[in-house]
Amino acid sequence: MSSITTSDFKNGIFITFKDQPHQIVEFQRVNPGKGSAFVRTRLKSLTTGKVQEFTYKSGESVEELPVETQEMQYLYPEGEDYVFMNNQTFDQVTVKGTLLGDFVKFLKPNDTYQVLVHEEEAVGIRLPKKVRLKVTEATDGARGNTVSGATKTVVVETGAVVTVPLFIKEGEMIAIDPETGSYVERA
Amino acid sequence: MKTWQNLRDHPENWKRYFIREQVIRSTRSFFDSQTFHEVETPILLAHPAAESYLDVFETTLLDRNRKPTKAYLSTSPELALKKLIVAGIGNCYSITKSFRNMETDSFTHNPEFTILEWYRVGATYTSLMEDCKNLLLSINHALGNGDTLTYQGVTFNLAGPWEKITIKEAFAKWANIDFDEFLNEEMARRIAKQKGYTVAKENTWEELYDQIFLNEVEPHLGKSVPTIVYEFPGCLAALSKKKKENPNYAERFEWYIGGLELGDCYTELTNWKEQQDRFDLELIELKRLGKTTYDYDHDFIDALKVGMPDTSGIAVGLDRLIMLYSNTTRIADTLFFSSYELFEK
Numbered sequence: 450m451s452s453i454t455t456s457d458f459k460n461g462i463f464i465t466f467k468d469q470p471h472q473i474v475e476f477q478r479v480n481p482g483k484g485s486a487f488v489r490t491r492l493k494s495l496t497t498g499k500v501q502e503f504t505y506k507s508g509e510s511v512e513e514l515p516v517e518t519q520e521m522q523y524l525y526p527e528g529e530d531y532v533f534m535n536n537q538t539f540d541q542v543t544v545k546g547t548l549l550g551d552f553v554k555f556l557k558p559n560d561t562y563q564v565l566v567h568e569e570e571a572v573g574i575r576l577p578k579k580v581r582l583k584v585t586e587a588t589d590g591a592r593g594n595t596v597s598g599a600t601k602t603v604v605v606e607t608g609a610v611v612t613v614p615l616f617i618k619e620g621e622m623i624a625i626d627p628e629t630g631s632y633v634e635r636a
Numbered sequence: 637m638k639t640w641q642n643l644r645d646h647p648e649n650w651k652r653y654f655i656r657e658q659v660i661r662s663t664r665s666f667f668d669s670q671t672f673h674e675v676e677t678p679i680l681l682a683h684p685a686a687e688s689y690l691d692v693f694e695t696t697l698l699d700r701n702r703k704p705t706k707a708y709l710s711t712s713p714e715l716a717l718k719k720l721i722v723a724g725i726g727n728c729y730s731i732t733k734s735f736r737n738m739e740t741d742s743f744t745h746n747p748e749f750t751i752l753e754w755y756r757v758g759a760t761y762t763s764l765m766e767d768c769k770n771l772l773l774s775i776n777h778a779l780g781n782g783d784t785l786t787y788q789g790v791t792f793n794l795a796g797p798w799e800k801i802t803i804k805e806a807f808a809k810w811a812n813i814d815f816d817e818f819l820n821e822e823m824a825r826r827i828a829k830q831k832g833y834t835v836a837k838e839n840t841w842e843e844l845y846d847q848i849f850l851n852e853v854e855p856h857l858g859k860s861v862p863t864i865v866y867e868f869p870g871c872l873a874a875l876s877k878k879k880k881e882n883p884n885y886a887e888r889f890e891w892y893i894g895g896l897e898l899g900d901c902y903t904e905l906t907n908w909k910e911q912q913d914r915f916d917l918e919l920i921e922l923k924r925l926g927k928t929t930y931d932y933d934h935d936f937i938d939a940l941k942v943g944m945p946d947t948s949g950i951a952v953g954l955d956r957l958i959m960l961y962s963n964t965t966r967i968a969d970t971l972f973f974s975s976y977e978l979f980e981k
Contacts, residue, residue: 467832478742481854482890482900483689483874484846485925486738504850506843509834 453513455488455505461575463495463514463567466503470495470514470567472548479504495572498547514567518575521564523556531556533564533571542571549573554609555580555627579624581636582606587619639972655779655962656970660731660954662778663752666771672754673728675720677713679735684708685715685875686914686932688921691737693747694928708930709735712951713753714875715936718904721755721947722939729754731954737928740975743966744896744956747975752957755949761876761887761903764948765864768891768899769798772862772957779961787894787960792862799858802867804885811852818845819869819884845869858892865890875911876902896960899952906947908940 453464458476465471471492479489486507493500505511521533521542529546531553544564546553552574556562563575586604600612603619611625613632624636643649664674682705684692693709713730720728731752739745756763773794776785783795804815811831817823821841828844829835835844857863866889870878873886887903905911915932922929958970968974 476741478738478740478745479850480689480739480745481846481849482897483687483872485689485843487846487850489850502851502855504847506834506839506847 451513451515452510454508454510456508457513458488458490463516463565463572464492465512465514466492470572472573474500478507493548495548495567495570498545516565516567516572518563519566520561521571522561523558525558526553533562536561542566544571544573551630552576552627554630555582555605555607555625557582557607576627578626579633579636580627581622581624582609584613584617584619584621584623587613587617589618639974639977652962652964652969653972656958658779659775659958659961660750662775663731663771663954663957665778666774667729667754670727673725675713675717675725675728675730677710677716677730677732679710679733681708681710681933682706683931683933683935684711685936686916686918686922687711687874688918688925688927691739692928692930693735693737694930706930711736712751714949714951715933717753717755717949718944718947719936719939721757722942722944727754727756743968744953744959746955746967746971749967750954752952752954753949755904755947757945757947759948760946761866761889761901761948764901764950765798765800765866765889765891768864768901768950768952769794769862775957775961785893785960787896787963788965790860790894792860792893794862796861798891799861799863801863801865802885803865803869804867806853806856806865807848810856811848813848815869816884842872845872854892854897855895858894858896862891862893865892873905873914874900874902875905875914877905893960896956897953898956898960899950901950902948904944904947904949906940906944908937911940912937 458473460473460475463470463472471494474491474493476488476490478486480486487504488507489502489504491500491502520536522536524532524534527543530543531546531549532541532543534541564571565573565575582605584603585606588601599615601615602610602612603617604610611632613623617623622636624633626633690711692711695707695709697705697707712734713732717728717730731750733748734751735748737747739747773783776794783793785792785794807813807815807818813827818827824841824844825835828848833847857865867885868888870884870886873888876886876888879885879887889901891898919932955967955970959967962970964970968976
């Protein structure tokens with residue numbers, strides 16, 4: 450464990466809050482009218498997946514938790530959880546759906562992900578910059594109208610619905626930004 | 637993607653950005669119809685107000701021989717408007733740009749923002765509570781919304797009774813704190829520690845107060861009805877008048893709708909000596925915090941010496957009002973060219 454202050458906060462890092470491991474989902478500077486600056490965070494509990502807000506004094510110290518990444522293959526969903534296999538040890542681990550959030554809709558069986566591990570527990574996934582998925586359902590709306598930038602929605606192989614430009618056709622591979630869920634480019 | 641590019645691709649988004657011009661137009665007509673004077677105040681200043689909680693933008697004015705003089709960007713039009721009140725202008729308002737450094741990494745702040753201030757001569761802060769309500773209603777009517785406004789899924793009846801709660805009542809209700817006890821610094825440290833907050837030696841009373849306010853009180857404000865929270869602790873009086881019957885509290889209020897803090901109102905301090913003492917304390921605090929220091933506006937103290945009539949005034953973040961009417965939680969969604977976009981790395 451190492452001590453950090455609020456100026457080291459980044460989205461996605463893990464810290465101890467009220468003696469429990471949490472992930473910083475989001476943070477922003479706030480200041481009360483005529484007051485000094487504070488840092489408001491949204492913290493996700495690694496034990497319950499519940500998200501709560503806490504506002505730190507600017508400069509306050511917290512303990513950052515060491516988290517390592519391990520390459521794992523995604524296997525299948527199990528109830529509300531998701532089962533992965535460690536590519537080195539072939540051990541199977543379960544990640545709570547609440548810890549994966551919206552990313553679950555882009556999980557593709559047999560693909561490899563960077564799984565975050567804290568004290569031998571899988572606590573989440575390091576989101577890739579882009580996920581590449583095949584378009585499995587698309588209406589034929591494309592007449593190359595790229596000037597007005599009109600869009601349509603398509604379904605990708607994992608079942609997620611994505612808004613894309615009109616020229617995207619069924620069977621094409623597209624890149625999606627998993628953080629926003631929005632189309633990036635043809636892939 | 638830049639906002640102008642997004643707008644070219646998504647013409648349906650223009651509507652949200654055009655809320656700004658409608659809000660500004662109806663704000664002007666609200667005050668003009670009550671014969672307020674609209675005043676232009678300077679943005680480039682030789683001396684700002686002394687405010688330790690703000691970080692001022694510093695720049696340099698060059699004369700024709702390139703001889704430099706320190707200059708500052710205005711953090712609010714307050715001192716200029718008050719000087720005009722001393723001069724006898726009467727009721728007045730200003731819609732202007734203000735600048736506060738370090739106000740980045742926030743969904744509700746932009747370092748350059750639009751502020752609305754208005755001053756009612758002969759009034760106290762209770763009549764400005766009415767102004768707030770009437771202003772919101774008047775903008776809402778102009779937007780064709782009737783008396784109700786929906787923000788982030790909650791519908792607010794602007795014409796209905798607003799919640800009014802003192803800081804003391806709010807701390808009792810939501811933080812379970814006897815505020816008269818909390819006013820004592822030792823007690824405050826003990827209470828904050830008991831609640832599990834980190835309390836370090838260098839933490840001031842104000843920090844402990846603010847942290848409890850932000851964590852335990854503020855989330856409840858303006859949840860289902862607009863809320864006015866009033867009677868602030870005397871040490872947070874800023875430029876407001878302390879209550880005659882109990883100087884532990886000041887005639888200051890803030891108002892909230894749907895988690896947005898919309899403005900800060902005072903029954904204005906008119907006593908020049910008290911104002912000068914407060915500014916001097918602010919300068920000491922600025923030095924302690926290692927912030928940009930400056931000499932404050934002594935001309936303002938001179939104006940108060942001449943005598944300012946009893947007045948109440950308020951500062952409202954106009955961008956926040958625009959966020960409210962355009963139903964967005966991000967200030968950047970209301971700006972064509974937000975600082976976040978301009979300074980994006």
